[in-house]
Amino acid sequence: MTSLQTQARALGDPTRHAIFQYLVEHSRAVDVAELTAHLGLHHNAIRQHLAKLLDAELIVESTVPNGGPGRPKLVYRVDPSTDSRWGPNGPYERLSWLLTELATSDTTPVEIGRRATAGDPIDPETSAVDALTAHLTSTGFDPTVEVDDSTVRFVLGPCPFASTAALAPKVVCELHRGMAMGIAERAGSITVEDLAVVDPHQGGCVLTCRLG
Known part of the structure; x- marks a missing residue:
């Protein structure tokens, strides 16, 4: 770890x-x-x-x-x-803000997550895969990247928000899927297709993306 x-x-x-x-x-x-x-x-x-x-x-x-x-x-x-x-703008604090927004609006978790990363900095010189890897790493997911032709799989480590995700996996996981979608849209040339969720304490969730 x-x-x-x-x-x-x-x-x-x-x-x-x-x-x-x-x-x-x-x-x-x-x-x-x-x-x-x-x-x-x-x-x-x-x-x-x-x-x-x-x-x-x-x-x-x-x-x-x-x-x-x-x-x-x-x-x-x-x-x-x-x-x-x-500090005040760290990943856990950000999740708290997103959960608060979700509780006070009719917006879906995916859309809230997607909008949340709209202002995140992305190095214009980096690839889309590297941009998503940097985002997932900074959030604490410790991803392993697997590339197979046009398919990219990010295999995530144990969830850093496991206690919260275990209580409301659909909400927390959908927020993070939306955040990844926001990064992918801004990076360009990559699309988030699916997030396969497993036990957040064990790790092994897979974010599947497609290049092009």
């Missing part, structure tokens, strides 16, 4: 995502007590979630004097190398 997918899966848990977003928004070191007060959870639960974020290299841990006798206090902040990838 790539570091990108490890990070995406770590942020797939709503509580860990909330902790990470709190650290992003405050741009300073935060201790367990502050996170406990903010989220209303037991400090042991907060520590377990922080450990997962540390393992995924999404945050960094350091110590500061505690203002009295005893051991220094542990504090946490966002790893600077991940802020731009998983």
Whole structure:
């Protein structure tokens, strides 16, 4: 599993995502007590979630004097190398926005997803296959590309949004199919034909496209 997918899966848990977003928004070191007060959870639960974020290299841990006798206090902040990838405009946050739009409109998940990628940057020098690969990779799907004449299959790794996709697979998967369609339309010379969905926790979903 790539570091990108490890990070995406770590942020797939709503509580860990909330902790990470709190650290992003405050741009300073935060201790367990502050996170406990903010989220209303037991400090042991907060520590377990922080450990997962540390393992995924999404945050960094350091110590500061505690203002009295005893051991220094542990504090946490966002790893600077991940802020731009998983900050306020990261994939998990984007999915939240898309689900909100879906709940408040009559538009289909595919159309919402297709419109969502209308403004995504695409390198004009890259091929359509590379553009779709870059999109799927940045979203955390860790795709393997198989090309057979004019057919291109993107075999996806375990879904970084598995917890949400397991509850509403048709909605979440159709949103991502629409997003891929939007990228394909802008890249040109490639068409999304199908998304075969399997267990999101196991991976192996296949996005089938046709060149030309």
